[in-house]
Amino acid sequence: MCPDGPLLPETAARRFLDSLTKPSRILVAISGGSDSTGLLLALVEALKATSNSRISLCAATVDHSLRAESAEEAREVAAFCSSLGIPHLVKVWQGEKAKSGIMAAARDARYQLLADVAESLKADIVVTAHTADDQRETLAMRKERSEQASTGIADLVLFDRNLWIARPLLGCRREAIRDFLRARQVSWIDDPSNDDPKYERVRVRLRLAGEAEVASDADGADMRAALATSAGRWLHQYFALHSPWIGQVMPAGLADRETLCYAVPRLAAVFGGQAFPLGRKQTDDVLGLVERGRPGRMTAGRVVFDLRRDGLFLVRESRGILPLTLSPGARGLWDSRFLVENGSPADITILAGQPGPVSGRLPRGVVRRAFAATPRIVDFAGEDPLASVSEKVRISPYFSPFDRFLTRFDFIFADSLAAAFGTRPYPKPPLGLIDGKSI
Structure with a gap:
């Protein structure tokens, strides 16, 4: 949710365009639903109002081939984009679909297909239509799984170390977007899966509909970004990489528990080849080893943590490595x-x-x-x-927690990590200031 209250889609689109730091070709991911249709139309109107010739729009629809109607819906979206004069491509998710974890697999495939379209249409940024309602649902789902504070959906994500994906409508309510479309007599497509209670998100949505909304202080995003900045400086001062892939945290770097709580789980994911940082229990166990101050060794997240007088060493455990x-x-x-x-x-x-x-x-x-x-x-x-x-x-x-999906919250830490490993830096975010705040 936006800290200054929900935004109208017109305002959100204008703010986003104003924040772009260089001439851009924006690829709008549009499914035909109300959110993505509203995003495209709001951007079209905002560009017409400013006559900004440095920015252009194109669009893409990903047909996941999970419903019989999806191909026809994609054609309807193509016709809508054509009516607006927006170049549009349809990409179909080919091949056999996973029998479990279908939503996660579809998400990964969707972003890869969008990246392919961005390359074809020479777009340098993708926008998706996540809303404040999506954010509220995500925070509720994550709260049910863990007591740890969550930042929710990031407003800016780097995909595959190459393409930035922004969510301009993250501060907008879905009903405001639909009001925007109704005022312009623009219809949208309702996906029946959005009402199917077999999906966790739908069950949470139905539950939240009957609950009062609780304000969130930027969903912890500013706090996490500040921790990433602090941890980036900590890496420069206290972390060393030795060949062959041995990480060493110097003794002086083991005293700052708050920074360690952020840095250690992510270093473990890098050295262990895991997509997600260590959980709280494993992190507490590692920090317990450090705080006891006696030489010792333990394994967590496929990483051997070895505490010596010279500091804490991290190496990948030798089990479970496949050819x-x-x-x-x-x-x-x-x-x-x-x-x-x-x-x-x-x-x-x-x-x-x-x-x-x-x-x-x-x-x-x-x-x-x-x-x-x-x-x-x-x-x-x-x-x-x-x-x-x-x-x-x-x-x-390859940094598993960052190289496929890197949120802007973790950008500074990941970039500092790339410097420590001597790899190429991550591309800078393409947004500057929104209402005086750096993105």
């Missing part, structure tokens, strides 16, 4: 920690267990564990490949 085979020209994720690109003319396999020297500068046990979890390239016979093959295989760090 990855790639044909020529293919790319893939190995252990969700490394992106591997096979530029060689031969099939390769990536295994765990790269042999290497045990340096006397670091604890021998830590180094041995790290080498046991380090990627090794082998050929079809399981032998070390020719130099002409291995030199054409690119292996680069």
Whole structure:
């Protein structure tokens, strides 16, 4: 919810356009529902009012092929976009659909397809029509799963380290968007799945309809962004990366519990190849090890935490690391920690267990564990490949909690992490100031 109260869609669209920091081609994700139809129309009207020739619009519809009516609905959306003079493409989610976790799979596929369209239409930012109602439902669902404070839906997300996705209507109520459409005699498509109680979000929506709304102080977003900024500075001062993929937190960096509560779960996700940070119980266990101040070791989130006099060391545990085979020209994720690109003319396999020297500068046990979890390239016979093959295989760090979806809340910490690992920085957010506040 917007801290200064719900916004009208016209106001939200104008504020968003004013905040863009460079000439932009905006890709509007439109399903035909009231929210996305309202978003497109509000942006069209705002652009006409300002005559800003630096900004242009295009649109895309993702047909998930989960309902028989979806193809016809996509055609209706295409006709609506055509009536507005907006270039529009339809992308169909092809292939076999997951039998469980369908909503998460559809979300991932949807953003990948939108990224493909953005590249085709030369768009540099995508906008989706999440609303204040979606935010309220998300916060309620997360509260039911965890007592930890949640930031809810982020207003700005970087997808696949490449494309920023913004949610301009996150401060708008759905009914205000529908009033906006009714005033212009514009209809929308109602998706029956939005009323199907087999989905958790629908059940929560029905429950919330009978409850008074409780104001939220920016949904914890400002607090989390401030923690990310503090943790970014902490990384620069107290964190060191050693080869092969050994993280070390210096003793002086172990005293700030508030920063550790933010940084340790995310470092664990990076070193363990996990999409989400450690949960509160595991984080408390790791911090308990630190606060006892005695040398010790524990495993959490596929990471071995080893407390020594020289600080806290983090390495991937050597269990559960699966091989990855790639044909020529293919790319893939190995252990969700490394992106591997096979530029060689031969099939390769990536295994765990790269042999290497045990340096006397670091604890021998830590180094041995790290080498046991380090990627090794082998050929079809399981032998070390020719130099002409291995030199054409690119292996680069992959940060599982950030490289697919990075919220603007965590941007500064993730960018500081990229610097610590010597990888390319994340692209800067494309928005500047909204009402004097930095985004």
